[in-house]
Amino acid sequence: MSVPREVTRHEDAIPQLADVNVPDELKTWIEQRMAMYPDPKSATIPCLMQAQKLHGWLSPDAVRQVAAVMRVTPAYLVSVASFYDMFELQERGRHTIYMCTNISCMLRGADAVMAELEAAVGVSDGDVSDDGIFLRRFECLGACDIAPMASVDGVYVGPLTVDDAKQLVEDLRAERDVLPAKHLTKRPVAATFWSGGAPAGSGAGEA
């Protein structure tokens, strides 16, 4: 079979599985994911995300591991990863705060909350604190009903006051559930919520 001349299949540049120490769990995950698509390359983004979860960021090692299992070049993977906001090609912390500062959140005071987060974490937009909290502004996260809001390690919380921002960072530092009363998934639809309906504590929303 001839080797198509595209970056993704440049055989010399693909790390050999024997040379890369891929954790078994990751290897199995990637292989199963590749089998879910007519073209295994479709698994690229989910596999990079899985590697990022494992390593904390897309370190050169993480990228090589995915490349070796998927049989593509690391350069291809980096070219894909650099397109997407959720991939981190630089080291980041143990915790991630995405603070939404898009229109609806701005209209409800997101900039003040962001300023307070920066003060509480002790870094500015896009930086990691010494104790491993990564803070960045983010575009609309699809939760403008709880504006201003943030996604903390993937958990949506809001509406946030300036005081909540301090509490949020304290909760993170104490390694406990962040602002439990403000989780989006516990909120019933607007009509129920605003008529004073009980929170949907039923499991309907719990992931």
Next chain:
Amino acid sequence: MDELLFQDIDEPGLNTIEVYERRGGYETLKKALRELDGEQVLAELQASGVRGRGGAGFAMGTKAGFLPKGTMDKYLCCNADESEPGTFKDRELMQKNPHQLVEGIILASYAAGINKAFIYIRGEYDAQASILEAAVREAYEHGHLGENIHGSGFGVSLVVHRGAGAYICGEETALLDSLEGKRGNPRLKPPFPANAGLFQGPTLINNVETLSNVSHIVKHGGEWYAKIGTEKSTGTKLVSVSGCVQRPGNYEIELGIPAREIIFGLAGGPLPGREIKAWFPGGSSSPLLTPDEFDLPYDFDSIAGAGSMLGSGAIIVIDDSVSIVDVALRTASFYKHESCGKCTPCREGTNWTTKMLQRVADGDATPMDLDLIAGVQQQIMGNCLCVLGDAMAMPVSSMVNKFRDEFEAHLEAARASRTPLADAPAKLDLVGGLVPGVIA
């Protein structure tokens, strides 16, 4: 009007197959597989008149009918990228009633002869993606997905695919590239996805809300559905209301009710002591409307008739405490950040518009710059590969045109607050020229 998509939406456990089936879920699928062929299901979708809920408002049945007949692999991509600022309705549907969507996907696949389906969900929706994955697993276990579903001979697979944060991947051809494991750049059309989409095969792409309507249409019939709403905007619509209102959230309405009923009736109107100054009727890509347009019927054609668009059905309300200059800047910088860079008018236009608006916000511009901004928007519109460029140009020009007075007042206030040249301790900076008011 009874709720359709949001019926008992917060019933405990509705996200599980037990509760969904207890309420009659998947019965429509079984009945359709038993009694109707794919063409008949397609005919119901066409009769319903249901239009796409993802932004463009194209008739769903018509689009499904574009797919070629034959036994090749055909694909369905459910667009769950939901990244248009102001929009959060699909999130609620997926989190609370995932099986309504899954059943709709299976029925739509049956109608168009599709054998492989995907849900492309934005990566940030972690909780919702996990819920969907569980729902898909359950649907397989109960024999609603896979090969030879309920002995009908028809089979379809379904995979939940998470994105990784890029607004442009909601554009349908960028979504396809992203789903193929590439950077999410839009493709040149034609060919259209119906002919050459995912893996170059025939592909149907529909929004979460559009597909969530399908089981109801098939259950009650297209004709029944077409009686809801207006003649050309049939059905109900989930409206995401956010910004400066008392009760933000998702509301299900019958298409064609006055916008006033949504903004004031459902969402409670402006915050205490405030007045509404402007509103986006369909997400941040839609041109701004003003309070004298509150009585417009909220449907596709009426909003388009007013020079804007219903888009994704996201109403963002702006009150008199907010500067339109700030809104314009935030809007433009969003599109600048999300432009994929593939074509020049969008890549350069979003970048320069943002820079110019920053200067306006900083008070470093003159009214002539406003003309320049408006001119740049004209250059962008209609000249891009996909509609992202227009999605910035349309709202930004509406702001500059409709709120020109406010922009000028902002510039004038900034000018007046500067230390007048004559009184300033001006100093001659030999490199940079005369710098008024700066002592450094």
